[in-house]
Amino acid sequence: MGDLVLAIDCSTTAAKVVVWDITGQAVSTGRASFSHAAPHPGWGEQDPTDWWSATVTAIGKACNPIDTSRLAAISITHQRETFVCLDETGHALRPAMLWLDTRATAEVEDFGSDAVHQTTGKPPNTATSWYKLLWLMRNEPRILESTARVADVHAYLVNRLTGEWATSWGSVDPLGVLDLESFALDDALIGQLGLDATRFPSVHAPGAELGRVRRDVADALGLAPGLPVIAGLGDGQAAGLGVGITKPGEAYLNLGTGIVSGTFSAEYRTDRTFRTMTGGVPGTYLLETFFGGGTYNVTWFSERFSDIGSKPFGLDVTPERILEAAASDLPAGAEGLLALPYLTGVLTPYWDSNARGVLFGLSPSHGKAHMYRAILEGLALEQRLCTFGAEDVLGSKTEKFRLMGGGTRSPLWCQIIADVLERPVEIAAEPEATCLGAGMLAAAGAGLFDSIEDAAAAMSGAGRSYLPDDRQSARYRALYDVYKSLYPALRDQFAHLRDVMNDLA
DSSP: OOSEEEEEEEOSSEEEEEEEETTSOEEEEEEEEOOOBOSSTTOOEEOHHHHHHHHHHHHHHHHTTSOGGGEEEEEEEEOSSOEEEEOTTSOBSSOEEOTTOOTTHHHHHHHOOHHHHHHHSOOSOTTSHHHHHHHHHHHOHHHHHHOSEEEEHHHHHHHHHHSOOEEEHHHHGGGTOEETTTTEEOHHHHHTTTOOGGGSOEEEOTTOEEEEOOHHHHHHHTOOTTOEEEEEEEHHHHHHHHTTOOSTTOEEEEESSSEEEEEEESSOOOBTTBEEEEOSSTTOEEEEEEESOSHHHHHHHHHHHOOOOSSGGGOSOOHHHHHHHHHHTSOTTTTTOEEEOOBTBBOTTTOBTTOOOEEESOOTTOOHHHHHHHHHHHHHHHHHHHHHHHHHHHTOOOOOEEEESGGGGOHHHHHHHHHHHTSOEEEESOTTHHHHHHHHHHHHHTTSSSSHHHHHHHHOOEEEEEOOOHHHHHHHHHHHHHHHHHHHHHHHHHHHHHHHHHHHO
């Protein structure tokens, strides 16, 4: 048996491949980028063949420096909610629809219900794929009529590797067609699409073997024929597993393009303050808060408004580092400036795709550093809103958060989060925690560990910690009273603005 595993992370912008050893150390890596299109405002589409071609390139880069006979298994994590409609030969009938696509607002209003929420764990929102499939039924009916397979990213890649049409229940779950109590496809929800369950891949527990790499594929990739392919997870759940979240009372916070926090739960719970996802340990759940404008807000401000450039003064430093240095000299509260970070709408707890970003309290004394700090603080205050709301429903408190994602490179932001949440935050030792989660499933599925929990314990670790400062926390507590009133005061105006812009278009 091999002693290494290969993990594929097919995200919104790239395929990343990491070869892991059984201590959770990266042995080699590979990456290949791809793009997505927005043919109309609010749309997001992608060519699914790019998922495979980028994965092939990334596997080649990661496997070039190693002896591939040492590989014990492959597993996959991926962008969630994204799906593609395929014909009998596996070719796309139209571009894949991405998680960030918000076109199905009417379908959410018309078909979203408490009953659907209770079955799927997902409050009605445009991210959930079921509503986008309903949009296709209304607007592109011939596509659904011709669809032989509806495939999530995981199922698509598994098929290309093995020839099997199979996926993890942690991957099909975000599509919104899974009964989360039985972990089975829901015939009633699928029937509303004019489809049946045979149009979807077979569904298996994370960590189960789905098939083996075909000989022709193995020869092309330089892998051993028959290498087991182990059921993975969507990227959010994989990230939680990757930082070792496998027991009650544990939570992670992923500071990525979107900000996702997941609290482990051994039982099924639903509420509008979170969305319920299947967990990395079969039979368990992650109760997630999620808002789409995470580091996207930071990058947007840096690129559009900082005017710093990619290499200021010829130095090899990012604009964000310069902005952070300036923002660090400002007091908590950015001297009266608050940012509502809803550039891409808001999911938990409001579920409003009409919401938009706001800078509140602007005065002549405010400059770029104030705006930058206000954005970092706004993201932290939004997480407080999500975290405290979910804890009120659950009746329990998370004592510590484990952080991951690109945002952890900002010491200022990490400290702000600790101060705003009034909890210690601990940085995950491995920055590629999402890909590591898939590696853990591959290791457990290949028999290198007795269980997924054992794999997570052996392969994860923690780095530096940030403790809340009582004085700063008191300042943020007062600011939060203002912050939490902003969206309710503007909710109707966001919808009004949308209607006005639609009329003017």
